[in-house]
Amino acid sequence: MNAFERKLLSFGAITPQEAAVLTKALRDVRTVAPGADVIREGDKPNDVNVVMSGFAFRYKDTLSGRRQIFAYLLPGDFCDLNVALLGHMDHSIGTLSPCEIAHIPRATILDLLQHPRIAHTLWMCNLVDAATLREWVLNVGQRHAEHRIAHLFCETYTRMKVVGLAPAKEFRLPIPQSALANTVGISDVHVNRSLRTLREKGLAKFHGGLVTIPDIRSLIDYAEFEPGYLHLRLRDQP
Amino acid sequence: MNAFERKLLSFGAITPQEAAVLTKALRDVRTVAPGADVIREGDKPNDVNVVMSGFAFRYKDTLSGRRQIFAYLLPGDFCDLNVALLGHMDHSIGTLSPCEIAHIPRATILDLLQHPRIAHTLWMCNLVDAATLREWVLNVGQRHAEHRIAHLFCETYTRMKVVGLAPAKEFRLPIPQSALANTVGISDVHVNRSLRTLREKGLAKFHGGLVTIPDIRSLIDYAEFEPGYLHLRLRDQP
């Protein structure tokens, strides 16, 4: 079973048979180089994209040239389910590593949405994304630099764990520190200093695109991380 | 036609007949006092709430007692459509003024979602909310205090205009400055100072819960406001 199916089934709204129907829609898979855009603000595509492997991210650039990252996309995540209904992209998607991206024709999606349970499942993907966005607003709006980064690490660790990409006390996050800066709304220089402090406190380490968390409990406490908003059906504790 | 119907029809995915079916679900309307909670984080309600009149807001409090506001809800807006699918609230809804809140049984919603076009329309409400949240992340993450407030005013003005609540160069936003602070992620003292600057620059005035915008073009330029993310079908310019 691939990450996409695993994620959809985790919502508990569809049967494995229905999930298989969805997976059959993922025939057209293409490779995208790292640092490229999968889709850009303003595009009106006829496909919906799903990350099958690799890392991607959601972002938008300001008129004055500043960049804000809205999400990191892991295998199994939809890039742009919203265009199926809203028609045009209001932000962009870029890749962080070589990615395999599945393209589903918009018409196929709209067909699949005739099945209420499938529609509900896809909708739930959006709802969790929205809940996560709220948490990001709170993170950027109410916490100091170090805590923002710590919270981001907790969240990403948790999400990685779900798709089996964080086996031990570490996970791969192949981004430069400047991307981290564009994620939590601080300058790259200050990211660097905050990372050093987090390292010195023994809470988390970020080096070479690898996040290491010696004791996740301590980091969770420090970041005041409460995973409820991810709406996971937890089998075991993080 | 009420604000709810007007909003749903604006997405262009359902017929007036279908919208009327939805409106029929709004039988159970109750009044909520200002300053009360409509629903709280952690609740697992059996109803979905819609604002029929008055102002409400979405928010969440940190463990350490800081508050972040995620959205202002106007007449016609869903409070918590997400619980119909996700089961529990990951944030809270409070009122800013006396509100009339319609309660729709969750089962009714799930019935209505059997109609794909109705489901799409409700889904689109969520998608626009999510797009707006992205813009808030960008606003809080990348702009200075004055620009954040200016952007918020532009957005709210535009939304108010759509539901007919901003006829002239002003609109009602019945909140204290401290709520503005919790919205754009700065302290209440700094909100006060930023408002003074905006006023002195002739860009916007905020007094007694009334926002006055002498020249919306200037404010839009100042805030770099681009309304694409609201996904409005514009008849005329703002």
Next chain:
DNA sequence: CGATAAATTGAACTCTATCAATAGGTGTGG
């Protein structure tokens, strides 16, 4: 091995927070 991007550090400056005190406004009860 050289070229280029990323990370790191220092120093000066800016924006924003916090603390504290004052002023304005509103509603209630005497």
Next chain:
DNA sequence: CCACACCTATTGATAGAGTTCAATTTATCG
């Protein structure tokens, strides 16, 4: 009608967090 309490707004002073500029070091990759 005034006095009081309470909430909100405003202003000053000071401290703190974060930014920017600039230079240096360390990776990374063809």
